[in-house]
Amino acid sequence: MPEGHTLHRLARLHQRRFAGSPVRVLSPQGRFSEDAALVDGRVLVKSEAWGKHLWHHYESGLVVHVHLGLYGAFTEAAVPMEPPVGQVRMRMVGAEFGTDLRGPTACEVLHPPQVAAIEARLGPDPLRKDADPDKAWKRISASKTPIGALLMDQAVIAGVGNVYRAEVLFRHGIDPDRPGRGLSRDEWDALWADLVALMKVGVRRGKMHVVRPEDDHGDPAYAKDRPRTYVYRRAGSPCRICGTPVAHSVMKGRNLFWCPSCQPS
Structure with missing residues (x-):
């Protein structure tokens, strides 16, 4: 999607x-x-x-x-x-x-x-100038739901899909299963700022560039016309940072990817 x-x-x-x-x-x-x-x-x-x-x-x-x-x-x-x-x-x-x-x-x-x-009915959109990240934080900080599910809930944050969900959590070392209320405010502020920056790049370039330049090497992207990802659609492949096999599960009907070492529970 x-x-x-x-x-x-x-x-x-x-x-x-x-x-x-x-x-x-x-x-x-x-x-x-x-x-x-x-x-x-x-x-x-x-x-x-x-x-x-x-x-x-x-x-x-x-x-x-x-x-x-x-x-x-x-x-x-x-x-x-x-x-x-x-x-x-x-x-x-x-x-x-x-x-x-x-x-x-x-x-x-x-x-x-x-x-x-x-x-x-929609949550704040990181790409809109009128977005209020505090609105999303109020929902997240009070929720027992895993942050991996909250990021995909369009009533919490609008516009985030499976790729940005997996990649932004990896970039900040956050386990997708951690309850929303288990995040600190500093972690949320950093996640939001990163989503804003990454999604702006997506608008400008037309593709999701989520891998930092210093990590943009090794295994090719999951598809010929896509940039590299850290974990998205890389189940079983070595993590680009630590070499641990990327894990895969299903969360609320959607494929979920993460590194068990870089994103410890």
Whole structure:
């Protein structure tokens, strides 16, 4: 599933390419046709993200809400665009660029109160200027739930996914099973600051760079088009720092990776 930096990167791209001008909004697939007609031809005022949610704000006050889920993706193209291929849920066409959305979990038109209700359920997003890390700390510091699960709870922190969860805990030597209330405030402040820095790099470069330069050697990345990771998808491989085999388990239905030596219980 795309993590928060991907949505912020998309929001910035769509802001540059579509905001300030009328946009054709269509649904070649047909599943979004009625909602698309509500914003078709309207001026896109602003594109922004909160966690894994993308918002397109139109001059009418209506907002297109997109959640990519596991399989959603945008495909960007220059205008004129080729005929749609496959199940295109939403097509946006501006003066010079267009984009096709396929396979999202959510693609819908909402009114501002509905947007506010969704945002009220989300935790602070490390990539937003208005983020309040104290809001997350209040939840974490009072919880018996493992920090590895809390970091993935979008109501606690918005935008963190499996990669950032595994890697930021490794970078700070924190056992994923440690209860949230077992963290010190200094540890939380350092985790938050690191998430902000790492996710900003993700927005800027389009990929998650989580390994410090001095550790960026040895075993190749888990996929050809991905940078190296410390522990994510490296189960059984030697830790890049101490050589201990990277451990793997499942926490709340998601794969979890950590180093038993660098992240002692």
